[in-house]
Amino acid sequence: MTRRLLGSEHAAGWLFVLPAVVLIGVFGIIPIGWALLLSFQHNDLLTAPTWVGAANYRELVHDPVFRDSIRRTIIYTLLFVPISVGGALGVALLLYRPIRLSRFYRTAVFVPVATSTVATGIIFNWLLDPTYGIANFLLGKVGLGPYGFFQDPDQALYAIVAMTVWGWLGFDVIIYLAALQGIPQDLLEAAELDNAGRWGTFRHVILPLLSPATLFLIVWSTINALQVFDEIYVTTRGGPLHATTVLVYYLYNQAFELFHAGYAAAVAEVLFAITLVFSIAQLWIGNRRVHYTS
Amino acid sequence: MRRVLLLAVLAAAVIASGCGGSGSSSSGGKVNIVLWHGYVDVEGKALAAAAKRFNAGHPKIHVTIQNYGNADYALQKVLTAIRGGSYPDIVYLYGSWAANMARTPKAVDVAPLIKSDPSINWNDFWPAERQAVTVGDKIVGVPALVDNLALVYNKKLFDQAGIPHPTADWTWDDLRAAAKKLTDPGAKQFGWAYVADGSEDTVWRFDALLWQAGGDILTPDGKHAAFNSEAGVKAATLLQQMATVDHSVYLDNGNGNYANLFNSGKIGMLFTGPWDLSSFPDVDYGIQILPGDVNHNTISGPDQWVMLDNGDDRRNAAWTFLKWFTSADEAMRWSIATGDLPIRASQTQTPDYPKYTAKYPGIDTFVQNEKNAVKARPVIPTYNEISQAMGQAIQAVLLGKAEPKAALDQAAQQVDQILAQGS
Amino acid sequence: MPLAAVMLLPLAWMLVTSIETLAESRHFPPTIVPSGIHWENYPNALDSAPFGRFFANSLVVTLASVAGNLVFCSLAGYAFARLRFFGRDVIFIVLLATLMVPFQVTMIPTFLIVQHLGLVNSLGALIAPNLVTPFGIFLLRQFFRTLPIDLEEAARIDGCSRLGVLFRVVLPLSMPALATLGIVTFLWTWNDFLWPLIAISSTDQSTVQLGLASFQGAHQTRWTLLMAGNVVALAPMLLVFVFAQRWFVQSIAATGVKG
Numbered sequence A: 001m002t003r004r005l006l007g008s009e010h011a012a013g014w015l016f017v018l019p020a021v022v023l024i025g026v027f028g029i030i031p032i033g034w035a036l037l038l039s040f041q042h043n044d045l046l047t048a049p050t051w052v053g054a055a056n057y058r059e060l061v062h063d064p065v066f067r068d069s070i071r072r073t074i075i076y077t078l079l080f081v082p083i084s085v086g087g088a089l090g091v092a093l094l095l096y097r098p099i100r101l102s103r104f105y106r107t108a109v110f111v112p113v114a115t116s117t118v119a120t121g122i123i124f125n126w127l128l129d130p131t132y133g134i135a136n137f138l139l140g141k142v143g144l145g146p147y148g149f150f151q152d153p154d155q156a157l158y159a160i161v162a163m164t165v166w167g168w169l170g171f172d173v174i175i176y177l178a179a180l181q182g183i184p185q186d187l188l189e190a191a192e193l194d195n196a197g198r199w200g201t202f203r204h205v206i207l208p209l210l211s212p213a214t215l216f217l218i219v220w221s222t223i224n225a226l227q228v229f230d231e232i233y234v235t236t237r238g239g240p241l242h243a244t245t246v247l248v249y250y251l252y253n254q255a256f257e258l259f260h261a262g263y264a265a266a267v268a269e270v271l272f273a274i275t276l277v278f279s280i281a282q283l284w285i286g287n288r289r290v291h292y293t294s
Numbered sequence B: 001m002r003r004v005l006l007l008a009v010l011a012a013a014v015i016a017s018g019c020g021g022s023g024s025s026s027s028g029g030k031v032n033i034v035l036w037h038g039y040v041d042v043e044g045k046a047l048a049a050a051a052k053r054f055n056a057g058h059p060k061i062h063v064t065i066q067n068y069g070n071a072d073y074a075l076q077k078v079l080t081a082i083r084g085g086s087y088p089d090i091v092y093l094y095g096s097w098a099a100n101m102a103r104t105p106k107a108v109d110v111a112p113l114i115k116s117d118p119s120i121n122w123n124d125f126w127p128a129e130r131q132a133v134t135v136g137d138k139i140v141g142v143p144a145l146v147d148n149l150a151l152v153y154n155k156k157l158f159d160q161a162g163i164p165h166p167t168a169d170w171t172w173d174d175l176r177a178a179a180k181k182l183t184d185p186g187a188k189q190f191g192w193a194y195v196a197d198g199s200e201d202t203v204w205r206f207d208a209l210l211w212q213a214g215g216d217i218l219t220p221d222g223k224h225a226a227f228n229s230e231a232g233v234k235a236a237t238l239l240q241q242m243a244t245v246d247h248s249v250y251l252d253n254g255n256g257n258y259a260n261l262f263n264s265g266k267i268g269m270l271f272t273g274p275w276d277l278s279s280f281p282d283v284d285y286g287i288q289i290l291p292g293d294v295n296h297n298t299i300s301g302p303d304q305w306v307m308l309d310n311g312d313d314r315r316n317a318a319w320t321f322l323k324w325f326t327s328a329d330e331a332m333r334w335s336i337a338t339g340d341l342p343i344r345a346s347q348t349q350t351p352d353y354p355k356y357t358a359k360y361p362g363i364d365t366f367v368q369n370e371k372n373a374v375k376a377r378p379v380i381p382t383y384n385e386i387s388q389a390m391g392q393a394i395q396a397v398l399l400g401k402a403e404p405k406a407a408l409d410q411a412a413q414q415v416d417q418i419l420a421q422g423s
Numbered sequence C: 001m002p003l004a005a006v007m008l009l010p011l012a013w014m015l016v017t018s019i020e021t022l023a024e025s026r027h028f029p030p031t032i033v034p035s036g037i038h039w040e041n042y043p044n045a046l047d048s049a050p051f052g053r054f055f056a057n058s059l060v061v062t063l064a065s066v067a068g069n070l071v072f073c074s075l076a077g078y079a080f081a082r083l084r085f086f087g088r089d090v091i092f093i094v095l096l097a098t099l100m101v102p103f104q105v106t107m108i109p110t111f112l113i114v115q116h117l118g119l120v121n122s123l124g125a126l127i128a129p130n131l132v133t134p135f136g137i138f139l140l141r142q143f144f145r146t147l148p149i150d151l152e153e154a155a156r157i158d159g160c161s162r163l164g165v166l167f168r169v170v171l172p173l174s175m176p177a178l179a180t181l182g183i184v185t186f187l188w189t190w191n192d193f194l195w196p197l198i199a200i201s202s203t204d205q206s207t208v209q210l211g212l213a214s215f216q217g218a219h220q221t222r223w224t225l226l227m228a229g230n231v232v233a234l235a236p237m238l239l240v241f242v243f244a245q246r247w248f249v250q251s252i253a254a255t256g257v258k259g
Helices: A002-038 A055-061 A064-096 A102-114 A117-127 A134-141 A156-181 A185-193 A197-226 A247-257 A261-289 B002-020 B041-057 B071-084 B095-101 B111-116 B127-133 B155-161 B172-182 B200-212 B230-245 B257-263 B274-279 B312-325 B328-338 B345-349 B353-359 B363-372 B383-398 B404-421 C002-018 C041-047 C051-082 C088-100 C103-116 C123-130 C134-145 C149-157 C162-173 C175-191 C194-199 C208-213 C223-255
Strands: B030-037 B061-067 B090-093 B142-145 B150-154 B190-195 B249-252 B267-272 B285-288 B303-307
Touching: A002 A261, A002 C051, A002 C088, A002 C103, A002 C123, A002 C134, A055 A261, A064 A102, A064 A156, A064 A197, A064 A247, A064 A261, A102 A156, A102 C002, A102 C175, A102 C223, A117 A134, A117 A156, A156 A197, A156 C134, A156 C175, A185 A197, A197 A261, A197 C088, A197 C134, A247 A261, A247 B071, A247 B383, A247 C103, A261 C088, A261 C103, B030 B071, B030 B312, B041 B061, B041 B312, B041 B328, B061 B312, B071 B090, B071 C103, B071 C194, B090 B095, B090 B312, B095 B127, B095 B303, B095 B383, B127 B142, B127 B303, B150 B155, B150 B363, B155 B172, B155 B267, B155 B285, B172 B190, B172 B230, B172 B267, B190 B200, B190 B230, B190 B257, B200 B230, B200 B383, B230 B249, B230 B383, B230 B404, B249 B257, B257 B267, B257 B274, B267 B274, B274 B363, B285 B363, B303 B312, B312 B328, B328 B345, B328 B353, B345 B353, B353 B363, B383 B404, C002 C223, C041 C051, C041 C223, C051 C088, C051 C123, C051 C134, C051 C162, C051 C175, C051 C208, C051 C223, C088 C134, C103 C123, C103 C194, C123 C175, C123 C194, C134 C175, C149 C162, C162 C175, C175 C208, C175 C223, C194 C208, C208 C223
Parallel strands: B030 B061, B030 B090, B190 B249, B190 B267
Antiparallel strands: B090 B303, B142 B303, B150 B267, B150 B285
C-alpha cells in the first residue's frame, strides 16, 4: 500500500510539473545556456565571434568599474529589500482593517506599480530636480537642503532606492493582503482571550503565519533588486560618474553601446552566481524558520 | 547529461536559424523592399507620403515603411533581426553606430555603387555627412539627416538684461560674460545650459569647443588621444569656470529638461540644433553661429540610411529608392515639410529654397553653419568607448569633482589603452 | 492618508498632462493647472495609430498568459508544495534560477527560439514565453503550504484523485493567491515593452505599449498624447484590480482584526 502510494506520488509529481518544466525549459533554460556560451566568446553580435575561453572572466577581475558595480548593486539590494518588504508589511496591516475608503487606498497604493517606468522616471526627474523640483522646495521650507539627488554622485543611488521603493511597495502590499486572508479567525480570537495585546498578537500569531509570504517577498525582491535596470535607464543612465552603474546597467552598456556582448554575458553569469547564492541562502534559512501549516 | 542535451538543442537552434535566411520576394516581377525608421509626427507623415509617391512612380518596386518604435532601441532590434536572419533592406541608424555596422557582412558597402552610378552625385552631400559614413574604404550608408550646433538664444532675456544680441564674432569671453549677466538665482534663471550626463551629448558639445581652440580628438594617425592638449584643457576650463565659479550653467541630466526650461524663459542661451526649434513655441529665439576661439568650428551629427543585403534584386531596388529619396528635389520637399536641414549643398540653389527659409525663421543660419562643420568625430568601432571616457571626464569637471587637466589626462590614458587594444 | 497622496501623484500628473496643450507641456517646472481641458488629446492619441487593434492584441496576449499561468502554476505549485517526488527541490531551484539571468542577455536567444518555432511577428511569440513563470509557481507553492493539510488528506481518503484534490479542495481556498497571480500576470504582460519590440515588426500584431512608444520620437516626445495614451492603457489594469479586490476582501469583515 505504502509502496504503491509512493510510486504514484512520484509519477503524479512529475506529471504536474511537466508543462511548466517544458515551457520554462525551452524559453528559460536554453537561452541561459546560450548566454553561458556567449560569455566565452568575443562577440559583437554583428560579425563572426571568436572563442576566447575564460578571457572575459579574467578581464572582469581587473575591471574597477565592474567591481564597483557589484558593490553598488549589493548596497542597493540591502537597502531596497528590507525597506520595501518591511514597509509593505506595515501598510498591509493598516489596510487590512475595515476602515472607510479602504478600497480606494488599496487601489491608490497599487497605482505606482501599474504606472509605466517611463512615466515614473519623468515624474521623479521633475520631483528631484535640484533647482526646480518640489522635493528641494519642501525641504527648503524646513531648513534642509538643497540636495543634488540624481545629480549628486553621493546621493544618486539612494534617490533610486526611494524611487523604486515607491514603485514597488504596492506589489508587496497586495501579496501580504492575500496572505492575511489566510489567517484563521479563531487564532486571533484566542490571542485576544489570552490578553496578548496588539503587539503580542502581531509577534506571535500574525508574523509567523505571514512568514511564507515574507520569505517569498524577500527572495523575489532580492532577485529583482539585483537586476534593477529600467528605473536607472530612464533617470540617471548609470551616472553621475558611475554612481548608479549597477550590474545590469553595466551589462547593457557593454552589450548594446560598446558591442562587447561576450563580456556582457560574463557579467551576467557573475550576477547569476551572486543571485543564486543569495536565494539559496534565503531559502535554506527560510526552510528552518518559516511556519507553514497550523 | 543535461548539459549535453542542452548543447545539442542549442546547436540545433543555431543551425536552424542559419537556414532561416531571407527569402527573395519578387512576386510577379515586382520587388518588395522594407524600410525601418523611427519617424513620428510630421516626419512620419512626410515619409509615408514620400513612399507613396515613389511606389506610384516606380511600378516595379514596392517599398513598405515600418516604424521600429524609438530610434534609441533600433540597434537592439536590428542586431536581433540580423541574427535571426530576417531584416529589412533599409534602416535608419544613428551616425554613432556606423563604424560597427560596417563590420557586419550584411551591411551593403555603398562605395562600389557610387562609383558605378555617379547619378547620386555623392560629393553634393555635405562633407560632414560623407565623413560620417566612411569607415576606412567602405561607405556604409546614405545620408539621412544632417544637423549642427549653433547658438540659440532668448531675445527677450537679452533685451531685459541690456545685453546686445550675439554676433558672428562672439568669443568665449563674450559667452561667459553674457551667461553671467543672464543668471539670476533669485528668479531661478540660468544664462546657459549644458547636458551633463556623461553621454555623447556631453562630449560632442565639448568637441566643438575643442576644435574651436584648435585641438583634435585623436592624433592624425588615430593611435593616441589628443584631446588633453592645451586646447582641450582650455575648453574644459571654460566649462569648469562657468559651471562651478559663475554658476551660470543649468546642468541637464540627459532628460531634455533644458528644452522645456528654455521654452519657459528660464535659460538664456543654448548650444543646440534645428531639431529642438519646434520645442520653443513660446520663445522669440535668435540663432547665431557658435561663439569661437581660434575659429568658429561647429560639430555635425549626421544619421544615415544603412542598406542591408537581402539579395541582388532587393539591394538594387533599395538603391533606386535611396537615390530618389535623397535627390535634391525630394530632399528639398522633405526639408520644407519637416524643417530638417538640407542634406545636399546644392539644395540652397533650388527654386524652393526660399520657401524653406521663410517657413522656418533663422534656419538659414544653421544651413550656412554647416560650412563650419569642418572636422568630424572618428568613425571607428571603438568610438563609443572613447566617448564614454571623455564623457566621464567632462562630467566630473562640470560637477566640480575634478580639475580639467587631471580629468582629461586620465581619460586620455584610458583612450590610449582602448586604441591599443583595438576592439 | 498622506501615503495615498504620494502614491497617486503620478496619476494626477499624467491626467493633467493629458488634457493640456502641447505648448503647455513644454514647460518646466510643469504646468500644474492647465488653461483648459483639451479632451481632444485623447481621440488624437488613439487615432494616430490603430489603437483599437493594439488593445485587442494586448488583451488576447494578456488573457492567454493569465489563463496559462493560473493553470500551469497551480499544477506545478501544488506539486512542489505537497507532493514528494524525485528531484523536487533541485528542479525548483533550477526553475527559480531562470529568473536570475537578466532579460537583456536572454532576449536574443529567446528570439531565435521563437523564430525556430515559426512564431516570429505573431501573437504566439508574445504568449508562448509567458505561459508559465517561476514567479507564479513560487507564489502558489508558498501559499498552498499554508493551507491546513487535513482537508486534502480527507479528500484523498474519500477516494479523490490528486488532481481532484487540487481543483476541488485547494484552489477554492486559494482565491486571494490566485487573484494576486492573475493581477500580477496581467500587469506584467500588459506593460511588457522590450520583448514585443523585438518579436513584433508589423503594426497588425503590435501591442498597446508599442503603440505608446511611437509618441516618443528620437528628439522629442509628444507628452500630451503619450500621457493620454498611458492613462487609457492604465485603465484596464485598474479595472481588473478593483474587480479582483473582491477576492481580497472576502475575509476582512470575518476576521475583524481589532485594534
